Amino acid sequence: MDSLWSGYVIPGLLILxxxxxxxxxxxxxxxxxxxxERKVLAWMALRRGPNIVGPWGLxxxxxxxxxxxxKETIIPTGANKVVFLAAPLxxxxxxxVAWAVIPFGPGLVVADINVGILFLFAISSLGVYGIIMxxxxxxxxxxxxxxxxxxxxxxxxxxSMGFVIVTVLLCVGSLNLSAIVEAQRGLWFxxxxxxxxxxFFISALAETNRHPFDLPEAESELVAGYMVEYSSVPxxxxxxxxxxxxxxxxxxTAVLFLGGWLPPLDIAPFNWIPGPIxxxxxxxxxxxVFIWVRATFPRYRYxxxxxxxxxxxxxxxxxxxxxxAGALVAFDWFPK
Amino acid sequence: xxxxxxxxxxxLIFLALxxxxxxxxxxxxxxxxxxxxxxxxxxxxxCGFTPFADARSQFDVRFYLVALLFIIxxxxxxxxxxxxxxxxxxxxxxxWSMFVxxxxxxxxxxxxxxxxxxxxx
Numbered sequence: 001m002d003s004l005w006s007g008y009v010i011p012g013l014l015i016l017x018x019x020x021x022x023x024x025x026x027x028x029x030x031x032x033x034x035x036x037e038r039k040v041l042a043w044m045a046l047r048r049g050p051n052i053v054g055p056w057g058l059x060x061x062x063x064x065x066x067x068x069x070x071k072e073t074i075i076p077t078g079a080n081k082v083v084f085l086a087a088p089l090x091x092x093x094x095x096x097v098a099w100a101v102i103p104f105g106p107g108l109v110v111a112d113i114n115v116g117i118l119f120l121f122a123i124s125s126l127g128v129y130g131i132i133m134x135x136x137x138x139x140x141x142x143x144x145x146x147x148x149x150x151x152x153x154x155x156x157x158x159x160s161m162g163f164v165i166v167t168v169l170l171c172v173g174s175l176n177l178s179a180i181v182e183a184q185r186g187l188w189f190x191x192x193x194x195x196x197x198x199x200f201f202i203s204a205l206a207e208t209n210r211h212p213f214d215l216p217e218a219e220s221e222l223v224a225g226y227m228v229e230y231s232s233v234p235x236x237x238x239x240x241x242x243x244x245x246x247x248x249x250x251x252x253t254a255v256l257f258l259g260g261w262l263p264p265l266d267i268a269p270f271n272w273i274p275g276p277i278x279x280x281x282x283x284x285x286x287x288x289v290f291i292w293v294r295a296t297f298p299r300y301r302y303x304x305x306x307x308x309x310x311x312x313x314x315x316x317x318x319x320x321x322x323x324x325a326g327a328l329v330a331f332d333w334f335p336k
Numbered sequence: 337x338x339x340x341x342x343x344x345x346x347x348l349i350f351l352a353l354x355x356x357x358x359x360x361x362x363x364x365x366x367x368x369x370x371x372x373x374x375x376x377x378x379x380x381x382x383c384g385f386t387p388f389a390d391a392r393s394q395f396d397v398r399f400y401l402v403a404l405l406f407i408i409x410x411x412x413x414x415x416x417x418x419x420x421x422x423x424x425x426x427x428x429x430x431x432w433s434m435f436v437x438x439x440x441x442x443x444x445x446x447x448x449x450x451x452x453x454x455x456x457x
Contacts, residue, residue, distance in 0.1 A: 069368065076379065306402075
């Protein structure tokens with residue numbers, strides 16, 4: 001009986017507590033990211049943005065959530081019901097589960113698996129399924145076209161993202177995310193691998209279907225892309241999943257290129273601030289850039305999007321893999 | 337082996353928790369909100385028109401082509417992952433053998449570029 005407690009129950013509860021310590025802040029953060037986006041977009045357009053619900057409109061997202069929660073769940077007659085309802089679940093679940101391997105500080109990670117980056121890469125690849133399932137199961141024209149465009153776009157940019165990750169791995173020699181962050185002590189990879197940093201961030205915009213690559217949702221032609229037929233909580237799950245993915249991509253960029261939880265300089269006032277706060281600050285900064293891009297750039301055309309992905313990013317990142325590997329071999333700069 | 341699998345246990349619990357939570361979310365809303373379906377709501381959306389054919393029609397073959405190309409390059413990335421983390425031990429030999437592999441792949445890439453597989457007009 002004693003071994004049952006100390007062997008299973010207590011470690012189990014400990015894991016559960018760790019998971020909740022990641023999951024709840026992420027979910028609450030999603031609500032505030034939506035608010036943050038609306039506010040920043042408003043400021044950039046010299047408007048006020050949401051300012052009625054709660055102080056400075058801070059409770060806006062929660063009010064919206066409650067409203068949508070009490071709406072009717074519409075399942076079109078022509079739809080494949082199971083797949084139709086599974087699609088938003090897949091999108092939402094994948095965008096959440098990936099947070100299990102993000103390190104928030106030295107040792108502050110739910111699952112410190114030794115193939116962390118591979119796990120992240122796999123999860124972000126699976127994200128296409130939610131969209132293609134939604135588009136196919138809806139059995140309606142706009143979602144179908146939206147899903148096709150979206151999945152083609154996501155897979156195109158995933159390739160260059162993969163090559164970018166390989167360049168980072170060359171400089172680290174480990175797939176563990178904590179090791180990747182530790183390897184950046186002294187010099188963040190954003191500096192020596194600057195072109196890759198830019199390519200990764202732009203690919204992240206395309207991966208999350210954000211402006212200027214939001215063709216799948218292009219309102220003027222496809223209404224809302226693969227989400228057209230969704231209402232109520234299934235729609236909310238897509239929505240939350242999309243914003244959680246945005247945060248996840250920012251976190252990935254921060255971990256791979258901006259030194260994760262490390263302070264910019266390892267000197268007095270900076271290293272007093274704990275790691276999770278640094279990581280959060282970097283994520284918020286990158287999210288701001290996501291929104292800034294949305295407020296500034298016009299939408300790409302589909303052919304431009306595909307050309308950028310296949311004819312610019314793919315050769316560039318492939319070349320950079322060879323250059324990085326060549327430099328490491330030639331000057332013997334391998335991580336010890 | 338046991339240790340290795342144990343490090344994935346938190347992910348499994350995480351997954352179970354999120355799955356449970358989102359399903360409960362969906363079910364709760366379904367029962368909390370009033371459900372009043374009628375034909376106009378349940379028909380596929382097509383800007384006010386009644387859809388007159390099945391939506392799963394033919395689509396451009398280039399989407400299929402993109403998917404094919406993706407598989408090739410994603411596999412290549414999968415090959416590069418183990419190579420990238422062990423390059424320190426493999427040294428120059430490892431570098432040149434991968435260089436040849438990438439060169440062969442680049443030939444294929446150039447071919448498909450010239451063939452117009454990447455064109456979207």
